[in-house]
Amino acid sequence: MLSLLLGLLNIECIADDYSVTCTQTSPPSDQRVQGEILDQLCQHSISLAKRFKGSNPRVVLRHKERWQQLPYCPVALDIRFSAMAQNGKVPLLISCSEHDGTPEQRWKQRLAIGVDFDVAVLLADRDISRGEALSGTGLPGPTKSPGLKKSKVPFSAMKPNVFQDNVSGYITTRKISAGSVITTDMVKKASAIRRGQQVTIAVQLKNIELTTTGVAMENGYVGDIILVQKENGRPVKCRVINEDEVRPVGGERRS
Structure with missing residues (x-):
């Protein structure tokens, strides 16, 4: 049973979810069912984290009672999941069908799994006026731009248009309130050369x-x-x- 072997995977119970931190080598696969799932999803989480310059990739197995109730399967499971993570959630379909057992022994189960990691963002630490020039070395390195500071947010809670580029050469397109996450619609590139120059x-x-x-x-x-x-x-x-x-x-x- 899955519930008997969760401890072997060094999974921490948080509320009603199981959360496992991924590394470059992925978590140990001490049991075939959850081992295969976690190996695949951890690699997916690591890949996403690299794309968004994130850190601390992890997988969350949601609804622990449904994981505990997965029936036994005598053969390798067919594990399918979407490559996209909408708000950090990945739909997963687990099938046990390629064997000679009775129809009752062949089953499919849909589960919700989360992949997440920490993403560096820029925050306004004061009110910033429209048209103000920004400067700095960008993320994830140190920020020198006055009025901005770095922070980290979970990928699952990150706005889709968060600004992660080098801030040098950009100006603000609107007034930005202190504490706001900088998004792409708040800034634009300042012209290096102007017409008539x-x-x-x-x-x-x-x-x-x-x-x-x-x-x-x-x-x-x-x-x-x-x-x-x-x-x-x-x-x-x-x-x-x-x-x-x-x-x-x-x-x-x-x-």
Whole structure:
């Protein structure tokens, strides 16, 4: 019975759920049924944690009484679960059907399982005005931006549009109240080059770099391709290198 072997997996009972912390090697598989399930789900939780720069991946077996009541199966179980975790919940279908027993010995059971981990987010530690510039080294490293601080939230409770990029070069699009989690709709990139700005056009020819000047015909962030009007009046497509320098591009499409 599953209930007799849960202790072998070092599973901690929390309220009505069983929670197991995953590692890179996954929890021990001392019993085939829960061992196979936990091995697969822990790997899924670890993979998700890496994608979101998270830590402390874990699996929660919800509704302990249903796990305790799983019937015996004489063969390997068919374990199927969705690769997506909606709010940290993974639908799971366990089947015991590929054997020669009676119909009563062949069964299917649907269970709710949770995968979770801690995600680093940015919080406003004071009211931030609309249009305020942000700076810093981003997550999960140290944050230098005034008015922001790092915190951790469970993936299962994380907003879908939480901002996890480097905050340098961004400005706020609205007033942000102290304590708010920074989301993507609260910030936007500040233009590195603005329309009408005089810029340096640098051209690399073998070991020689030639420069001339022009006027930006569009706003552009670093890496964008914009139109720049050269001194002779001819527009040319250029890639934005920094706040006052561009480089011509040949045959590239504008971003």
